[in-house]
Amino acid sequence: MKSPARRVTTLDLAAAKRDGRPITMVTAYDWPTGRLVDAAGVDCVLVGDSVAMVVAGRSSTIPATLEQMIYHGEIVARAASRALVVVDLPFPLQHLGVRTAVESCARILKETGCQAVKLEGTAGQADVIAGIAAAGIPVMGHVGLRPQAVHQLGGYRMQRDVEHLMADARAAADAGACAVVLECIPREIARQITAAIAAPTIGIGAGPDCDGQVLVLHDLVGLSLDHVPKFVRAYADTKTAIADGLARWRADVEARLFPGQSETLG
Numbered sequence: 001m002k003s004p005a006r007r008v009t010t011l012d013l014a015a016a017k018r019d020g021r022p023i024t025m026v027t028a029y030d031w032p033t034g035r036l037v038d039a040a041g042v043d044c045v046l047v048g049d050s051v052a053m054v055v056a057g058r059s060s061t062i063p064a065t066l067e068q069m070i071y072h073g074e075i076v077a078r079a080a081s082r083a084l085v086v087v088d089l090p091f092p093l094q095h096l097g098v099r100t101a102v103e104s105c106a107r108i109l110k111e112t113g114c115q116a117v118k119l120e121g122t123a124g125q126a127d128v129i130a131g132i133a134a135a136g137i138p139v140m141g142h143v144g145l146r147p148q149a150v151h152q153l154g155g156y157r158m159q160r161d162v163e164h165l166m167a168d169a170r171a172a173a174d175a176g177a178c179a180v181v182l183e184c185i186p187r188e189i190a191r192q193i194t195a196a197i198a199a200p201t202i203g204i205g206a207g208p209d210c211d212g213q214v215l216v217l218h219d220l221v222g223l224s225l226d227h228v229p230k231f232v233r234a235y236a237d238t239k240t241a242i243a244d245g246l247a248r249w250r251a252d253v254e255a256r257l258f259p260g261q262s263e264t265l266g
């Protein structure tokens with residue numbers, strides 16, 4: 001969508017769906033990535049619990065804690081002056097009842113300065129989304145492949161049960177979600193859900209017919225060191241750029257070419 005000069009709001013996301021303007025969302029986890037994603041004009045910056053994988057090198061998002069999400073969320077919320085900043089609710093706080101979920105989301109909002117939270121769930125978490133929304137906290141749903149449920153789902157695989165997917169997305173939207181992330185579902189099902197629900201859909205591995213797209217920054221810029229999902233297209237080769245820079249600096253130091261005389265005092 002054509003982002004406004006002021007901070008993007010959830011009303012802008014709703015208007016983008018109405019007007020057919022694609023929404024962009026990318027993850028960020030720290031000061032430089034928050035600044036860069038914001039400066040790129042991306043609509044929403046997601047402080048995803050993917051931080052546990054791409055930054056901390058864990059094998060799933062399950063280890064991410066509330067304290068870690070608040071730590072990273074606070075940095076990114078300060079770094080991004082224009083994008084809507086969304087912070088993930090980490091496992092298992094959306095499964096411990098409405099009160100715990102509202103308390104956790106309120107901590108995220110108060111202690112990070114972000115503008116919205118996101119939680120993974122099925123129709124079973126509709127009451128939790130409704131409770132968070134009723135507390136005045138903008139909340140995004142996340143259905144389809146739910147990485148926090150990777151062990152129950154049998155791996156990071158495409159989700160194809162159209163009835164359940166439709167019910168989960170509808171429940172999130174009807175409960176007051178300001179947007180619903182659709183992860184790893186067939187294009188046709190994503191298209192049907194997008195047409196059926198009032199909230200904007202933001203797809204990842206769900207085809208081009210969603211109201212918007214989200215990607216993990218490290219995948220997008222070629223900085224992911226481990227598994228990269230098949231649907232990802234890297235738009236930069238940051239890994240090679242860093243490796244090249246390091247190799248050239250090391251060679252210069254070993255050849256006593258760095259620092260030069262004029263560079264010693266900074």
Ligand code: KIV
Pocket residue numbers: 027046047048049050051061088142181204214215216
């Ligand atoms: O944690 C994350 O980065 C996410 C995106 C993959 C949508 O939830």
